[in-house]
Amino acid sequence: MPQLRLLPRRAWAALLSQLLRPPCASSSGAVHCHSQVAKAVLTSQLKPHQDKPNFIIKTPKGTRDLSPQQMVVREKILDLVVSCFKRHGAKGLDTPAFELKEVLTEKYGEDSGLIYDLKDQGGELLSLRYDLTVPFARYLAMNKVKRMKRYHVGKVWRRESPTMVQGRYREFCQCDFDIAGQFDPMIPDAECLKIMCEILNGLQLGDFLIKVNDRRIMDGMFAVCGVPESKFRAVGSSIDKLDKMSWKDVRHEMVAKKGLAPEVADQIGDYVQCHGGVTLVEQMFQDPRLSQNKQALEGLEDLKLLFEYLTLFGISEKTLGERVRTTETQVFVATPQKNFLQERLKLIAELWDAGIKAEMLYKNNPKLLTQLHYCENMGIPLVVIIGEQELKEGVIKLRSVASREEVAIKRENLVAEVQKRLSKS
Amino acid sequence: MPQLRLLPRRAWAALLSQLLRPPCASSSGAVHCHSQVAKAVLTSQLKPHQDKPNFIIKTPKGTRDLSPQQMVVREKILDLVVSCFKRHGAKGLDTPAFELKEVLTEKYGEDSGLIYDLKDQGGELLSLRYDLTVPFARYLAMNKVKRMKRYHVGKVWRRESPTMVQGRYREFCQCDFDIAGQFDPMIPDAECLKIMCEILNGLQLGDFLIKVNDRRIMDGMFAVCGVPESKFRAVGSSIDKLDKMSWKDVRHEMVAKKGLAPEVADQIGDYVQCHGGVTLVEQMFQDPRLSQNKQALEGLEDLKLLFEYLTLFGISEKISFDLSLARGLDYYTGVIYEAILLQSPAQAGEEPLSVGSVAAGGRYDGLVGMFDPNGHSVPCVGLSIGVERIFSIVEQRMKTLGERVRTTETQVFVATPQKNFLQERLKLIAELWDAGIKVAIKRENLVAEVQKRLSKS
Numbered sequence: 001m002p003q004l005r006l007l008p009r010r011a012w013a014a015l016l017s018q019l020l021r022p023p024c025a026s027s028s029g030a031v032h033c034h035s036q037v038a039k040a041v042l043t044s045q046l047k048p049h050q051d052k053p054n055f056i057i058k059t060p061k062g063t064r065d066l067s068p069q070q071m072v073v074r075e076k077i078l079d080l081v082v083s084c085f086k087r088h089g090a091k092g093l094d095t096p097a098f099e100l101k102e103v104l105t106e107k108y109g110e111d112s113g114l115i116y117d118l119k120d121q122g123g124e125l126l127s128l129r130y131d132l133t134v135p136f137a138r139y140l141a142m143n144k145v146k147r148m149k150r151y152h153v154g155k156v157w158r159r160e161s162p163t164m165v166q167g168r169y170r171e172f173c174q175c176d177f178d179i180a181g182q183f184d185p186m187i188p189d190a191e192c193l194k195i196m197c198e199i200l201n202g203l204q205l206g207d208f209l210i211k212v213n214d215r216r217i218m219d220g221m222f223a224v225c226g227v228p229e230s231k232f233r234a235v236g237s238s239i240d241k242l243d244k245m246s247w248k249d250v251r252h253e254m255v256a257k258k259g260l261a262p263e264v265a266d267q268i269g270d271y272v273q274c275h276g277g278v279t280l281v282e283q284m285f286q287d288p289r290l291s292q293n294k295q296a297l298e299g300l301e302d303l304k305l306l307f308e309y310l311t312l313f314g315i316s317e318k319t320l321g322e323r324v325r326t327t328e329t330q331v332f333v334a335t336p337q338k339n340f341l342q343e344r345l346k347l348i349a350e351l352w353d354a355g356i357k358a359e360m361l362y363k364n365n366p367k368l369l370t371q372l373h374y375c376e377n378m379g380i381p382l383v384v385i386i387g388e389q390e391l392k393e394g395v396i397k398l399r400s401v402a403s404r405e406e407v408a409i410k411r412e413n414l415v416a417e418v419q420k421r422l423s424k425s
Numbered sequence: 426m427p428q429l430r431l432l433p434r435r436a437w438a439a440l441l442s443q444l445l446r447p448p449c450a451s452s453s454g455a456v457h458c459h460s461q462v463a464k465a466v467l468t469s470q471l472k473p474h475q476d477k478p479n480f481i482i483k484t485p486k487g488t489r490d491l492s493p494q495q496m497v498v499r500e501k502i503l504d505l506v507v508s509c510f511k512r513h514g515a516k517g518l519d520t521p522a523f524e525l526k527e528v529l530t531e532k533y534g535e536d537s538g539l540i541y542d543l544k545d546q547g548g549e550l551l552s553l554r555y556d557l558t559v560p561f562a563r564y565l566a567m568n569k570v571k572r573m574k575r576y577h578v579g580k581v582w583r584r585e586s587p588t589m590v591q592g593r594y595r596e597f598c599q600c601d602f603d604i605a606g607q608f609d610p611m612i613p614d615a616e617c618l619k620i621m622c623e624i625l626n627g628l629q630l631g632d633f634l635i636k637v638n639d640r641r642i643m644d645g646m647f648a649v650c651g652v653p654e655s656k657f658r659a660v661g662s663s664i665d666k667l668d669k670m671s672w673k674d675v676r677h678e679m680v681a682k683k684g685l686a687p688e689v690a691d692q693i694g695d696y697v698q699c700h701g702g703v704t705l706v707e708q709m710f711q712d713p714r715l716s717q718n719k720q721a722l723e724g725l726e727d728l729k730l731l732f733e734y735l736t737l738f739g740i741s742e743k744i745s746f747d748l749s750l751a752r753g754l755d756y757y758t759g760v761i762y763e764a765i766l767l768q769s770p771a772q773a774g775e776e777p778l779s780v781g782s783v784a785a786g787g788r789y790d791g792l793v794g795m796f797d798p799n800g801h802s803v804p805c806v807g808l809s810i811g812v813e814r815i816f817s818i819v820e821q822r823m824k825t826l827g828e829r830v831r832t833t834e835t836q837v838f839v840a841t842p843q844k845n846f847l848q849e850r851l852k853l854i855a856e857l858w859d860a861g862i863k864v865a866i867k868r869e870n871l872v873a874e875v876q877k878r879l880s881k882s
Contacts, residue, residue: 057528057567059521060551065564068516068575075517087858091493091832092500096484096596097522097553097580103482118553119542121584126485128522128543139490142482150493155522159546171521190851198858312851329514341612345737352512352623353739359514362608 062160062170068327074173078153080202081175085151088195090177093150095135101125103138114158116170128157132176140180147181186302190309211275214303217284220296224289225267227260234258239272247273278307330422332380332401333360334371336387341365343386347396347414351384354415356422375401382421384414487585487595493832498819499598499812503578505627506600506810509620510576515602518575520560522582526550528563539583553582557601558807565605565803572606594813603807611727614760614788615734617808621764621784622740624810630783630818632767636700636747639728640757640787642709645721646748649714650692652685659683664697665751668765668781672698700747703732727759752787760806761787766818783818784810836879 059065066074082092104115104127116128129135132152140148153175160170177195179188193210200208218239222232238254245253247269254260254268274280281303290296333348341364351358359380361371375383385397385406395408398417409417484490491499529540529552541553554560557577565573578600585595602620604613618635625633643664647657663679670678672694679685679693699705706728715721728746735741752761764784786808823830839854853871860872 057563058525059567060523060525060549063521063523065521065560066517066519068518071517071519074519086834089833089835092491092496093493094491094496094499096488096490097582098485098488098596100483100485117544117546119544121542123584124485135490138482142484142490157522159548171523194855194858309851312848313855314852327514327516328511342737345612345615345734349619349738352619355512357512357514362604362606362612364609 060170064169077203078173078175081199082151082153084195084198084202085175085177087198088149088177088191090149090151093136093139093152094154095129095132095139095152097155098126098128099135099138101127104130104134114160116157116159130158131156132174133178136176136178136180145180149179151175151177186305186309189302190306190313193306193310194313212303212306214299216295216299217290217303218299220290220293220299221268221271223295224293225271226264227268231258231260235260235268239268242272278304278311281307327357327359327378327380329357329359329378329380330382331356331358331418332371332375332383333358334368334375334383334385335366336368336385338365340386343391347384347386350414351418354419356415356418372401382418384418485595489594494830495816495820497830497832498823499816502628502812502815502819503598503600506624506812507576507578509623509627510600510602512623513574513602513616513620515574515576518561518564518577519579520554520557520564520577522580523551523553524560524563526552529555529559539585541582541584555581555583557581557599557809558603561601561603561605570605571803574604574606576600576602597813600810600812601807602810603805605803605805607804611730611734611760614727614806615731615738617786617806618731618735618744618762619738619740621762621786621808621810622743625764625784628815628819630766630815633743633764633783634767635744635762635764636750637728637731637744637760637762638747638750638752639724639760641720641724641759642715642728642748643724643751645715645718645724646693646696649718649721650696651689652693656683656685660685660693661751664693664749667697667749697749700745700749702741702744702746703729703736705746706732724759731760752785757787758790759788761785762808781814782811783814784808837875 098118101117102125115130118126118128132154136150136152139145153173155171156174157171177192179191181188193212196210218236219232222235223229227235235254235258238250238258241253242250251265251269254265255262274284276283281300284290284296284300285304290300331351333344333351335344344360348358348360359378361374372383374380381401383399383401385399387397390396390408390411393408394411396411396414397406397408398421399406400421523543526542527550540555543551543553557579561575561577564570578598580596581599582596602617604617606613618637621635643661644657647660648654652660660679660683663675663683666678667675676690676694679690680687699709701708706725709715709721709725710729715725732741732744732746735744750761750763752763762785763782765782786806788804788806790804822828837857839850839857841850856871857875860876
């Protein structure tokens with residue numbers, strides 16, 4: 001975990017100016033600006049800051065860097081998720097990190113509280129996107145798109161109370177899959193559930209369950225229980241807490257805080273404790289009260305159809321697991337003797353040009369033991385060794401880091417031999 | 426290109442509320458917020474807005490959506506770039522989109538002008554990162570890292586005047602590769618150049634050239650020509666424009682606007698018109714004035730060593746020692762480089778596209794050593810690939826050549842000639858999905874047959 005580091009302000013300014021590098025490409029404007037920034041930074045170190053003599057280096061609240069180890073894990077997860085989306089024929093889309101403020105809040109404004117606004121710097125008023133769905137809606141409207149199956153992987157930002165332990169941050173990554181368009185009922189809905197299963201199976205997080213309901217069934221249920229329509233959303237949000245709170249506490253909240261009649265709450269209680277497979281859907285069709293409600297019936301019909309499709313889709317099992325390397329280097333180029341830098345450079349270029357991931361130490365005369373330890377620590381499987389003996393004989397030694405076995409191969413067969421060994425593992 | 430669309434406010438509100446979907450996972454707070462937003466959106470449609478009866482839907486100035494076609498192209502480019510970085514043993518890193526304002530500007534604040542600030546909403550003052558190098562520096566300092574070879578692909582944001590044609594936006598993607606740490610001289614620097622070559626070759630953008638210079642040679646050159654030290658940066662930024670302006674115009678700017686003596690300008694002119702291979706390095710060693718300057722000699726020594734390594738790497742013919750390369754020298758302490766595409770004679774119907782450089786970087790040393798009480802320094806050298814520029818070029822070329830981009834990777838389509846075969850199709854497609862697969866064959870041989878055909882193609 002990153003530690004908070006106190007650096008003298010002057011030191012930080014110096015560090016900053018050294019590392020500021022102008023953006024690539026001909027951006028003279030930006031280059032000048034960088035110069036100005038650096039210059040100002042350097043001169044500002046001459047004016048001691050009264051209030052904060054030291055500057056604490058950290059990431060903003062609710063955000064974090066991803067270390068190399070974390071990057072490897074995340075990449076694997078995202079690859080699996082995106083492969084699944086692609087397998088289902090979704091097209092990738094990307095939208096800007098911020099939108100016109102109006103797009104996100106429609107002048108709902110500050111009360112939302114969770115949206116990061118950008119400062120008014122004389123241009124358009126902007127806000128950082130807080131999900132990927134509103135940008136998708138904006139994209140569909142803007143481009144007059146009537147049908148689209150798209151996936152979008154990207155960061156979103158929310159100014160909430162971060163609870164680090166539970167993995168909730170102010171900046172986090174979302175992977176969305178959406179199907180827009182008018183189609184025969186429930187087929188796209190079924191595909192979404194199929195995708196969720198494929199991904200959760202693929203990630204091997206253990207056994208899982210997908211809960212399904214329908215807004216129309218819920219509203220219908222509220223209606224037949226006697227909930228006044230004005231309280232539908234309030235009651236709904238209490239019900240939503242049942243995964244974290246007991247029914248006793250949720251009931252109490254609805255009655256004591258949201259003004260729901262106790263007997264109405266009890267009737268809701270009878271319903272919300274129900275869960276099951278498609279047989280529950282059948283059961284609800286038979287329910288004397290629910291079956292009188294037109295909305296609920298619509299929802300139940302659709303759920304019945306959904307379950308039929310889900311049965312046809314089935315679900316399959318898979319399995320796997322291992323140690324995290326932070327680099328993918330396959331071959332290390334080493335030498336036991338001094339003055340072999342040139343040979344190493346030639347060798348490594350040959351490997352790189354053949355598309356092989358290779359590394360060597362940035363030292364003119366490294367010790368062999370140092371090089372081998374490096375390979376072991378980094379998990380590099382293969383070492384290519386060149387020394388006086390090898391040069392004389394026109395060979396290269398190939399050494400397996402795991403088994404420590406060495407074999408001599410002809411210099412001109414380097415790439416072919418390396419590729420042979422790498423494809424076996 | 427996206428068009429500006431006028432939608433009645435009410436319609437937009439309705440569309441929005443239909444598509445607002447609570448985020449996945451246990452985020453009741455956010456779900457409530459969504460409900461509230463949707464509700465507010467729906468109720469707001471009841472209050473007509475006097476000033477703006479219609480709401481223009483567009484992306485913010487200087488930003489754009491990437492369509493599915495564009496996504497495919499970008500993914501290919503990024504895959505190639507990242508593969509190269511990984512092949513060279515770099516570790517991936519990611520940092521937040523915004524940093525503490527102090528990290529980026531150190532209270533230089535508003536005058537910077539190019540940085541997007543976040544609104545003060547009662548918490549920390551934040552700004553969107555405008556490159557990937559400052560976050561890297563912050564990461565190194567925060568984690569007391571002395572050595573690291575890292576790559577970072579991410580968006581950065583700058584409030585500049587976007588010139589859409591040239592592929593410059595306010596939000597754009599950068600691919601950085603940097604090596605931090607004390608090593609034997611010029612080996613990491615050579616590797617950076619090798620990486621640039623591998624990437625530019627792999628992207629097949631045509632012929633390219635990498636200009637190389639050194640901060641010490643440039644400063645030395647200014648000194649021996651008689652430039653007052655206080656004018657070094659100003660003169661440097663004029664020299665930097667030589668890729669866009671003629672020497673005549675640059676000279677005029679230096680003399681008329683920056684107060685440089687004409688004879689000094691002329692002497693600079695003699696040097697900056699020089700470019701060549703390692704023989705030019707040798708030549709400069711022999712130059713009577715430059716060879717008297719200690720700084721310049723240091724730079725020349727390093728360039729000589731660099732060219733040796735580049736020759737061993739097999740890329741020296743792509744490298745040109747160019748005394749006109751400046752690159753905002755405030756930040757570089759040693760070698761600097763910039764890759765440009767060489768325009769092929771105009772192909773039929775193709776407008777020559779001038780997009781400037783496509784990759785650049787350099788060495789920037791002497792960080793921690795300046796203030797660390799133990800005198801430890803963390804020297805760095807790195808490069809940045811201008812993917813947006815490259816992307817514009819590739820897009821332009823595809824349009825010219827009429828290349829078609831597949832936006833999905835679907836390999837198999839499940840069809841039926843008769844009605845009422847939905848169930849069969851659903852079962853079939855599930856089988857294919859379960860086999861990980863993005864014909865009149867026997868039902869039980871389905872998966873094997875499809876895989877066979879796919880592996881042949």
